[in-house]
Amino acid sequence: MSVAQQIINFGxxxxxxxxxxxxxxxxxxxxxxLDRHAHGKIRVVGSLHAWSPLVPSDEALVDLRHFDRVEVDRDADGVVWATVGGGCKIKHLLRKLHRMSDSTIPSLGLITEQTIAGAISTATHGSGKQSLSHYMAELRVAAYDANGRAHIYTWNDGSELRAARCALGCMGIILSVKFRCVPKYEIAEIVQPCATIDEVLAGEEEFPLQQFYLGPHLWSYFAQRRVATAEFHPRRSLSAKLYRAYWFFGIDVGLHLVIKTLTMLPAGWIRFFYRHVLAKVVLMNVRFVDHSERMLVMEHELFKHLEIEIFVPARHVRAAAAFVEDVLKVFDGDGPTPLTLQSIGMADELEKLRGTFTHHYPITFRRVLHDDALIAMSSGDEPYYAISFITYVEPRKPFFAMASFLAHSMARLFDARPHWGKYFPLDHADVERVYPNLSQFRAICRRVDPYGVFCNAFTDRVLFGIE
Ligand SMILES: Cc1cc2nc3c(=O)[nH]c(=O)nc-3n(C[C@H](O)[C@H](O)[C@H](O)COP(=O)(O)OP(=O)(O)OC[C@H]3O[C@@H](n4cnc5c(N)ncnc54)[C@H](O)[C@@H]3O)c2cc1C
Structure with missing residues (x-):
């Protein structure tokens, strides 16, 4: 145990x-x-990659860095199962899993720095599959019994499992998770420019793992078309290695340095860059194949930034994309206020914000299939599109105003849900409306945490409506 050390998150x-x-x-x-703080407050910390105030605790903070074991079992049907300590970072999990088996994890986000328990606690996702939470078959969790005494639960079925798969740290301390692995696989990727979202979506059947970007100020798309290949080659090709080197130096470092530099100049520079330069410097229309754990990730943690990601049901994605474009134009001082805002009484609010922020980063769209979890962002019975807005500019007040406007207006227009682990401006009433299973989730939390030990100010406010 140690005392009084300041904790700072990635952002x-x-x-x-x-x-x-x-x-x-x-x-x-x-x-x-748990017994020592049974009438106090406890939060768990992973690798601090959440931007929302999920981790803060005035009293006890628990870091599971020593719970990093990875065990692999093959059952009678040849299926490989991994049991992983809650504090194991995904990058270490991948390394150990690949050393011990010919399997990998079923779903991956953009980076692998998160702990497995931290990642599932906010439904961390990639594109074209469910979030990592969905795949959790068993969770061992330290929480409380009905008398408020510390107790270890094993959940592998029913509503407790569905709640604990994405519980924001409110159902106790995840000691370990167990999930079914998938055989290692390769991804074929080709980046293509698309004039419209219809053109992007037309490729979805052929490229189910694709993600795509809306270029601000250019207002057209780049699709990162992706599909898993039929075969797996343990040895990576030279072209795969060169492609990764291109991504690292050209995109992860080069493009990000350029964008960061341009944000320090008058806004005309960033507009010019997207309208006239970006499409000429990105490698397009060439197909590359590489192992999934290399192709699906990038080094997005190299430069400090902040993100909001807004999930909209798939049926709204076209309207949501058009709405985002219109709103960002107004924030940049251009274009009319979208008429739809009148129906929710937010048109005047946008007018007041006209010209206050020039967005400077590609807007990423990822399709997340529906999660079998109570309050994951893509819980429900249809896929969601996660639309992400990132800023490298500080101070962040103008970005927060834009993010907050988008989150509130899109919650009302499209039943949108912000990512729990990213900037989260919604209040309890909006959360309650867009998460139909919230009361069931709360009841389960109360069963395993009768005194609310695992809640903090943020979770009290957004989940329980306690200010
Ligand atoms: C550069 C960057 C890239 C990202 N890319 C993606 C992405 O591609 N897709 C995506 O969906 N998200 C992404 N995220 C968000 C990130 O995956 C989530 O915020 C995730 O929750 C962070 O995990 P962590 O280990 O850092 O946990 P923390 O940020 O430390 O904690 C997050 C939550 O998990 C809880 N928690 C942690 N450990 C435990 C435990 N053992 N038991 C119970 N609760 C626990 C905490 O209490 C807290 O509520 C990204 C974030 C960054 C900074």
Whole structure:
């Protein structure tokens, strides 16, 4: 146990100092911590990649860095199952899993820095599959029994499992997770320009893992067409290695440095860059094949930034994309206020914000299939599109105004849900409306945490409506 150490998240927007920081290395130590703080407050920390204030705790903070074991079993049908300590980072999980088996994890986000428990706690996702949470078959969680005594639960079925798959740390401390692995696979990728969203979506059947970008100020798309190939080659080709080098130096480092530099200049520079330069410097219309864990990720953690990601049901994606374009134009001081805003009484609010922010980063769209979880962003019975807005500019007040406007207006127009782990401006009433299973989730939380030990100010406010 250590005391009074300031904790800062990746985005630098969350800072706090817990009274006690624990780094337990056994189940028994975790239970002792829970009993010690049974009438206080406990939060768990992963690798601090969430931008929303999920981790802050004034009292106890628990870091599961020592819970990083990876065990692999093959069942009678030859299916490979992984049991992974909650504090294991995804990059370490991948390395160990690939050393021990010919399998990999079923779903991947853009980076692999998160812990497995942190990633599932906010339904971390990539494109074309469900979020990682959905695939969790069993969770071992330290929480409380009905009398408020520390207890370890194993959930592998029913509503507890569906709640715990994405629980924002409110159902206790995830000690380990168990999930079914998939055989290692390769991805074929080709980047193509598309004039319209219809053109992008027309490729979805052929490229089910695709993600796509709307270029701000250009207002047309780039589709990163992706499909899993039929065969797997353990040895990576030279072209795959060269393509990764291109991504690292050209996109992860080069493009991001250019964008960061342009944001320091008058706004005309960033507009010029998207309208006249970007399409000429991105490698397009060439097909590359590489292992999934290399093709699906990037080094997005190299430069500090902040993100909001807004999920809209698939049936609304075209209207939502058009709406985003119109709203961002107004924020940039251009174009009329979208008429649809009158129906929700937000047109005047947008007019007041006209010309206050020039967006400077490609807007990413990822399709997330519906999660079998109570409150994951894509819970429900249809796929969602996650639309992401990133800023490299500080101070962030003008970006926050844009993000907040988008989140509130899109929640009302499209039943949109912001990512729990990213900038999260919605209040309880909006959350309650867009998550029909919220009351069931809350009841389960109360069963395993009768005194609300695992809640903090943010979760109290957005989930429980307690200010
Ligand atoms: C550069 C970058 C790229 C990203 N890319 C993606 C992406 O592609 N897709 C996507 O969906 N998200 C993405 N995210 C968001 C990120 O995946 C989530 O915020 C994730 O929750 C962070 O995991 P973490 O280990 O850092 O957890 P933290 O940020 O430390 O914690 C997040 C939540 O998990 C809880 N938690 C952590 N460990 C436990 C545990 N053992 N038991 C119970 N609760 C626990 C915490 O209490 C908290 O509520 C990205 C974030 C960054 C900074």
């Amino acid at each position: 630098g927007n969350i800072r706090f100092t817990p009274e006690r920081l624990y780094t337990p290395s056994s189940d028994a130590e975790v239970l002792t911590i």
